[in-house]
Amino acid sequence: MMLSATNVVKAKLINRWLVFDTIRRESGIARAGIATSTGLSKQAISDLVDELIALGLIKESKSAERRVGKPPTPLCINPEGAYALGFHVDVGQMSAIVANLAGDVLCRRDQSLNDLEPERAVTELFAAAKALIREVKIPRDRFLGIGLATPGPFGVAGLSPPRLPGWDGLRLRTLLHEASGFPVSLSNDGQCATIAEWRFGDAARGLTHFVYVYFGIGMGSGVMINSAIFGGASGNAGELGHLTVVPGGHECICGKRGCLETYVSVDAAIRHLSAEGIEVASPAAFAATFDDSHPLISSWIGAGVEPFRNALNALENLFDPQTIMIGGNAPDWLIEVFMAKAEPLLPSVGRIERTLPRIIRSDLGVDAVVRGAAVLPLLTTLNPQYRELNPHA
Ligand SMILES: [Zn+2]
Known part of the structure; x- marks a missing residue:
């Protein structure tokens, strides 16, 4: 150079x-x-x-x-050196926090989102931002900006994240910037959870190369390379859910058949129940009502184990991570059942002697996404490598 x-x-x-x-x-x-x-x-x-x-x-x-x-x-x-707002927007709900430079959460707000049209959702987001800033009594100019986490993918014509028809995180980002005047950094939920685990979690302490599998309504992942999250050319790196695992299998929103998240995700579980005549109103209702003792869930898990194991093997062979961390906002029992049943894992090539298990459980729980979102403004402001690797910084 x-x-x-x-x-x-x-x-x-x-x-x-x-x-x-x-x-x-x-x-x-x-x-x-x-x-x-x-x-x-x-x-x-x-x-x-x-x-x-x-x-x-x-x-x-x-x-x-x-x-x-x-x-x-x-x-x-210096924890009081700067502040950021973090937003996690998902199907019908939103979490927002104010975090200081150390990542301490100073206040938060969780609410349902009445309207998922970006044009209308943004008014609710901006109202929440104003209320939070009032609550913490910190001047606006001490804020580095807003970090926004939404489901991906971004900017892919005709492709909406599961259960969010017409959704576009890029549009929401623009509108939120216009409404608030703050710089807005955007990343998907899986990437934000990865950032939070790397920065705040005990399980990822000392890790520099790992992949985080985000098991939620859909299925995503975040790829951490040399302590930098990799967003890809359009911010959509790590869309693990669209890996083909069953050629000619279930139809997917992406236009293909047999994608991983049509077999292994909360959305897939709800669709499976629906096909069997059981309607589940929401992911929260699924989490509250079902577990793996239900025969329909048990057989659905049985069909998803091999696709899941194959996907983990693909990640190992693509990225050679120190470990694969598994988390997300799916119910704990569901993540843990899949982790247990994925063993024994398939062989993967060329590994140096391992000091860590090949798959580990995440540490932070459902808060990871919004806490990671609040780190985005810091990364955007201070880390030139983050800006190079993430197009929506
Ligand atoms: Zn797909």
Whole structure:
């Protein structure tokens, strides 16, 4: 690569993110520790730390007593340095939070969405945003922006996410920006959950390469490569639900047949029950009423296990992850039954010695999506790699 002024500026921004993220992961680390951890020179660290302190994003905390010499000064994130709004919009419902720079949730609002037309839903979203900002009493200019999580896929003509006819997350993003004046970063639910697990979860602590399978109303995934979420050319990377697993199988909304999410998803379970004459009003009603002791559910799970196992194998062979994490807003029992029945997993090629199980359960539960959404403005603002890998940053 040619070294140009632009590249130098970009390299500096990447290094600044690296320093910020090292301090986030290892709270209390001193400048020398960051130099060891990142390989950057002490002078570069010193400049970048000064810059992050001037921006209010990190702060020096009190150092431990030392009898001889000047003690190293521990550094930590300044939780009050910036704030973000996070939204998770799904079928008929919405969650919204205000989070600080450390990711602490300061207040939240959960409500049903009466209208899923983006033009009308946006008025409810904007009203919620205003109410939350009033509640936390933080000036608007301290907010980096809004992070918006919706089901994907984005911008695919004629293709709506399951049970959201005519839905378009891109349109909602534009409208929310126009209504609020805030920058709005958009990502799908699976990618947001992946970000939250990477940043806040215990199960993903220390992981740099993993795939998160989002088992929800549909089926998605998030791909974390070297600690960066990969959005793809149109933000639709990881649409695992549309992997063909049964050639000529069930019809899918994407126009194909035999896609994974027509076999393994909450929507697939509800459709299966409907085909057997049992109507279920909503995913929540499904979760409240059914479990794997129901004979129709038990036989439906039996048919989905092999497609699920094949999909996990495809992910291992495509991305060589340290592990595959499985979570989502499907009922816990459903995720856990599929994880148990997927064993033994199929062989996968070329693996170095593993230190982790090949599949692990996610840590954060249903809150992961909205918490991940609230991280998007930070990534958009501070991390140039995130902007390169995610077109709706
Ligand atoms: Zn499909």
